[in-house]
Amino acid sequence: MASIAPPKAIDPLPAPAPAQPSEPSPAAEAAARRIAQYEAMQHAELQPDKVLVRLDPDAQRFVATLTDSATSEMLRRYPSESQLAYSRAVMAYLRAQLAK
DSSP: OOOOOOOOOOOOOOOOOOOOOOOOOHHHHHHHHHHHHHHHHHHHHHSOSEEEEEEETTTTEEEEEEEETTTTEEEEEESOHHHHHHHHHHHHHHHHHHHO
16 A cells, blocks of 8 residues: 655745835836825815804794815805795794784
C-alpha cells in the first residue's frame, strides 16, 4: 500500500516593499483643489445668511424665513402660506365664536 504524505508547506510570498513617499502629481493637486472648492461651495449653500422669525398676528403663529443675503432670495419658509391661511381661518372662526 502507498502511504499518504502530508502536503508540503508553500512558502509565502515576500512582503511588498513599503511605498516611497512621492510628490502628488499635478492632476492630483488640481483634483484636491477642485474638491475643496466644491465642499466650500456646498457648505456656504447649506448655511443661509439670514434667519428671520416673526409672529403672524392673524394666525397667531411664528413664521421662520431663511433668506440668502447675497441674492435676497427666500430659501425656505415655515410654516407654508397654505398652513398660515388655514391657521388664519381657524383664528377668525374662534374670534367670531367669542364675539357672540
